[in-house]
Amino acid sequence: MKLYSYFRSSAAFRVRIALNLKGLSYETEAIHLVKNEQRSAEYQALNPSCLVPTLIDEYQAFLQSLSILEYLEERYPDTSLLPKNIIERAKVRAFSQAIASDIHPLNNLRVLKYLQNELDLNDEQKSHWYKHWILEGFHSLEAQLQASNGKFCFGERPSFADCCLIPQVYNAKRFKVDLTAFPKIESIYQYCLTLPAFLHAAPEQQADWE
Numbered sequence: 001m002k003l004y005s006y007f008r009s010s011a012a013f014r015v016r017i018a019l020n021l022k023g024l025s026y027e028t029e030a031i032h033l034v035k036n037e038q039r040s041a042e043y044q045a046l047n048p049s050c051l052v053p054t055l056i057d058e059y060q061a062f063l064q065s066l067s068i069l070e071y072l073e074e075r076y077p078d079t080s081l082l083p084k085n086i087i088e089r090a091k092v093r094a095f096s097q098a099i100a101s102d103i104h105p106l107n108n109l110r111v112l113k114y115l116q117n118e119l120d121l122n123d124e125q126k127s128h129w130y131k132h133w134i135l136e137g138f139h140s141l142e143a144q145l146q147a148s149n150g151k152f153c154f155g156e157r158p159s160f161a162d163c164c165l166i167p168q169v170y171n172a173k174r175f176k177v178d179l180t181a182f183p184k185i186e187s188i189y190q191y192c193l194t195l196p197a198f199l200h201a202a203p204e205q206q207a208d209w210e
Contacts, residue, residue, distance in 0.1 A: 002026060003053055003055050003056075005029070006208065007209045010170070011051070014167055015069065016201035017163045018072055020198075020201050021079060024072070038052065047063055049063065066096060066097065066160070069163060073160075083159065091154060099164040099165065104168065106129075142182045148188060152191075152192070158197075166188075169186075
């Protein structure tokens with residue numbers, strides 16, 4: 001199994017967490033997004049979207065982080081990352097999609113580069129943009145976590161929701177977003193970072209960390 005990844009990509013971070021939680025061995029191949037390695041002909045043949053992550057398993061390429069999580073859940077079900085209850089599964093998926101579809105796309109690298117290169121926004125304006133969409137999204141996430149025990153997002157075990165939340169919080173902290181208004185999110189983040197599966201997936205633990 002091979003994961004095409006970039007150390008700072010939160011989408012790749014999600015998949016690294018899931019692979020670690022499931023105890024799956026994988027090889028990582030770094031794709032440097034800032035250097036536009038994702039635009040190479042070789043990589044585009046694997047992933048026409050020119051994005052990371054791409055997971056190669058059983059000679060097949062799997063794209064999009066949440067789709068990859070779903071594949072791993074079905075292909076390697078022994079350590080489940082979804083609750084058994086259908087209602088709880090729907091809640092976990094909705095929470096995960098709120099991050100992957102509503103928050104992350106507005107703040108990923110290609111959007112920030114567009115704001116700078118095409119719209120001529122300076123660093124302060126980019127930071128304001130980033131923080132606005134983080135805060136907008138985190139208010140909704142915090143409201144969905146009111147029943148959390150403070151360890152994981154939903155229930156007693158990590159799920160897709162935690163795989164998605166931890167990278168997003170990591171990025172928020174990198175951009176110095178004040179998370180005081182989100183005690184549940186902060187508590188879950190701090191707890192998950194005590195667990196090897198999350199720690200070993202962190203950007204600074206990757207071979208391409210710089």
